Amino acid sequence: MSKNKHVEALNTSRRTFLKTAGVTTAAAMTGASLGQYVQAQSAEPIRIGFQQHSSGIGAAYGRWYGRTTEAAVAAINNMGGINGRMVELVAEDDGTDPKRGAEVVEKFAKQRNCDVAFGTLFSHVVIGSAPRAGELKLPYFVVSEGHHVASGMLNRYTLQPGITDVKSQVQAMAPFVAGNLGKKVTMIYPDFAFGHDHRDYFSAAIEAQGGQVLEKIAIPPAETSFTRYFPKIPRDTEVVYHVMVGPAVLTFVKEMGEFFGGRGPQLFGFIDSLEAVDMQSPGLEFLEGSYFWEGNPRNAQSDQTEFDKAFRTAVGVDENGASISDSRDVSTYSHMFGCWETLFVIKQGMEACDYKGPQDRAKLVEAVEAMRNFDESAQFPQGSKLFNGKTHQVFGHQYISRVESGKLNRVHTTSIEDGLYEDEVDYTTQSL
Amino acid sequence: MELGPHILLALLESAVSTAVLALTAIGLALVFGIMRVVNVAHGEFFMLGAVLAWWITDQLTAFSPAVGFAVALVLSPLLVGAIAYASDRIVINRVDYDPERTIVATVGLLYIFQQISLMTFGPDARPVEPPFNTRLAIPWLEITEQGWAVYWPWGLSITSYKLAVIAISIVLLIGVWLVLSKTRYGLIMRATQQDKDIAQAFGIRIERVYGLVFAAGGALAAMGAVLIVPIQQAHYLMGGDPLLLSFIVVILGGLGSLSGTLVAAAIIGLSNGMIAVFFSPTLAKILATLLVALVLIWRPAGLFTRSSR
Known part of the structure; x- marks a missing residue:
């Protein structure tokens, strides 16, 4: 595998190098329209360490985070790079493993001369890697959803400016669930940090709506067989709230369908339970009419924005959220936009602080902390967002979709305010 | 769910995993019993069986799923058997079946199979x-x-389909028993197990027997995997659990004892399933591993073997 990784890394850098060379040559030929940046063109590229889940239980996300990130870097370089310098991606596989994650962060800082680290999804990897990033004073931009950033558990160098956290997401979902589906809820979630965020914050949010959680069923994220967990669902459950991750999500959903046999309670799922899974897979017919949270609607909606259209084209995703070259290769559409948007936040931050090199890392953190509003645009195709510099967390719109004829049709969009909560930390008081 | 239906459901679910576990563990027991090789790569033969089953059915999507599955059920164990046979010829045989060195060698095989699978089949569950x-x-x-x-x-x-898994496993296990007890090949294998030097003196080509036994062990694991893959999914990391459970079963049943292995598979498979349903899957694994430790202390020859002392 290490050889494979090596080849991958070489390919990436070679491709990036060719692009860099191409753009540089083009810029040189078209003359000095870039003015002050011309000299910088010949300077070192900005190196972004991309901590990628290429193998292990997060591999499907890793593949799509990779495609989105490469597309965003290409777009940034086409715009002339950052501060006139090209961006180079340095991808490293972390095996979706916290221990390896911390090593990868260290490698970015000490061996690969990266300016920042970026891209991690799985919460246990983020929690395992962030302390090392803080010690190394390496800005660490995660695209993870977990509440660990805004909870104050991590440090000043860890930021999440591209994706809303779970606490905010579930708080925005609870009124819809209680109002439309039922108030007696049974929760099924993966038994690690990300799932515990769902358990804790959704329980609180549904109680605030006058509902209650009857049973909380935790399932290990590496589990392969699920029927044995379902009998714990109490008979008077009105809504099953499900969120699952890992390689066996399709088995999870299929076995849930077989369990209820069409007579079950209402289903409300986080699309994580079916990220990278084709909704047309045999055995999923029972999901018809059920509801899902989506971070970004997988199926292009009738009122699709031009930004979403351009984003799909750039990443290579069709209107069903699958790869344009293989319709069976379904994307992780509700999460991967976070990579695209985070890279543009890094670009804005570096431009705001006139980032020159690793000596300016602290200035970059301060520049991102000073940000507030991101407007819906080509850079932020998922929608407008509000960034909280104190908690290092961004807040955006969330979507609820209903499965109709095997497609996810958006039925509700939450406001940013629906997901806001009291600050739990002020990272800006920590030293840089 | 009320207690009665809950217990029945737990029993049915456990029976499916027990059936697959029995096939996998019999393969491991055969290899240890006859060759005295602790095959740490056994779980990877299971994984290869599942991955090849996916590959075969994917090639045959033009036909009905039943055709693809039937071909996979025959072809995948044969291919895995061939891979196992080659592993024996190229690696295990070269270290003279030395107990310590074969453990290290099969650990190496484990990583080779896992990583080849990652590089070709990819990291997704299919x-x-x-x-x-x-x-x-x-x-x-x-x-x-x-x-x-x-x-x-x-x-x-x-x-x-789950009922069919139980039925097919029972048929296959009866087949293994018939081969071992009623055929000339079975006789040769049992003779080799009892005393390989005497067997060799009677003209049995021990190394050939070893190669075939290693192939049969791999093929049995692959059969278990082909049966389970329509319920679960093929994934390059799926070999870990079957390996752990097979080892637990083989140690409890008495290393190399086939009937003991079957009884132990039933005990571990059913209790594992029941404890997982009523308490937690983690507790089930803790208890099974604890049981192994206790058996190793007080009955090192296994629960179901008569004392050889």
């Missing part, structure tokens, strides 16, 4: 469509004010 899959709801009785009444509890069901 489904195989079952040849048939009808949900069979099971009724239950309850006392109402009008007396006994039949009702259909939520979730009390099994699929026709």
